[in-house]
Amino acid sequence: MSALIQAQGLHTYYGESHILHGVDLHINAGESIGLLGRNGMGKSTLIRTVLGHVTATRGSITVRGKNCSRAQPHQVAKLGVAYVPEGRGIFPNLDVRENLLVAARPGFGGRQDWTYERVLQTFPRLTERLSHGGQQLSGGEQQMLAIGRALMTNPDVLILDEATEGLAPLIIAEIWRIIGAIRSTGVSTLIVDRNYRKVLANTDRCVVLEKGRVVEEKDSATLSQQTDLLTRYLGV
Numbered sequence: 520m521s522a523l524i525q526a527q528g529l530h531t532y533y534g535e536s537h538i539l540h541g542v543d544l545h546i547n548a549g550e551s552i553g554l555l556g557r558n559g560m561g562k563s564t565l566i567r568t569v570l571g572h573v574t575a576t577r578g579s580i581t582v583r584g585k586n587c588s589r590a591q592p593h594q595v596a597k598l599g600v601a602y603v604p605e606g607r608g609i610f611p612n613l614d615v616r617e618n619l620l621v622a623a624r625p626g627f628g629g630r631q632d633w634t635y636e637r638v639l640q641t642f643p644r645l646t647e648r649l650s651h652g653g654q655q656l657s658g659g660e661q662q663m664l665a666i667g668r669a670l671m672t673n674p675d676v677l678i679l680d681e682a683t684e685g686l687a688p689l690i691i692a693e694i695w696r697i698i699g700a701i702r703s704t705g706v707s708t709l710i711v712d713r714n715y716r717k718v719l720a721n722t723d724r725c726v727v728l729e730k731g732r733v734v735e736e737k738d739s740a741t742l743s744q745q746t747d748l749l750t751r752y753l754g755v
């Protein structure tokens with residue numbers, strides 16, 4: 520299987536701080552990957568490096584075989600990689616409908632699978648809020664809108680960093696349902712979430728980071744049985 524995203528030997532710094540120490544990551548078409556590790560281990564930095572928000576000082580990144588080691592975020596996005604950032608990034612002054620439509624564009628190779636109607640079918644709650652401004656939405660609705668906006672770009676890979684952070688339990692359950700629904704359509708997902716059990720249950724494979732290094736990489740079903748490893752690396 521050819522990897523949609525292939526990162527090898529990434530070293531990333533913030534100023535003098537050396538955060539990633541030779542990280543490899545690959546995501547195949549249709550695959551769902553979890554990124555696990557305690558706070559501050561480099562999960563968001565890895566995502567930001569792959570997306571081109573930060574440039575690795577060493578290592579290589581390819582997306583669909585194209586060299587993206589020095590790519591800008593919009594170039595990575597054009598290759599079919601969508602990102603739902605921690606903190607959401609919706610337009611507060613636009614209503615739900617406008618927020619979705621302004622994000623719409625064909626995916627890589629002109630794919631237009633995710634129409635406005637289809638996105639709304641996935642998010643019944645947004646359908647009830649179409650004319651509400653972004654700033655009038657609850658945190659959970661804003662998160663759904665952020666995911667909906669990412670889908671409007673017809674991505675092949677959807678990256679979710681702490682998608683359930685700070686939300687009420689019922690809304691969290693709804694977000695996981697949505698992630699499952701997206702996964703079943705064949706879109707690849709890369710998921711970071713504090714609830715490692717949910718990550719393990721909703722992914723094919725997990726990569727565990729500790730202090731900027733990959734310390735485990737296993738299929739999620741196997742890893743979920745290995746409580747010794749989970750205790751060691753996730754402190755649970």
Ligand SMILES: Nc1ncnc2c1ncn2[C@@H]1O[C@H](COP(=O)(O)OP(=O)(O)OP(=O)(O)O)[C@@H](O)[C@H]1O
Binds near residue numbers: 559560561562564565
């Ligand atoms: N913009 C930045 N400038 C300097 N240091 C940073 C910056 N962002 C993150 N760091 C540091 O880099 C390290 C890795 O952070 P990162 O956010 O990638 O970890 P994480 O595994 O995603 O953890 P968390 O769940 O807490 O976000 C931490 O020590 C953090 O303090």
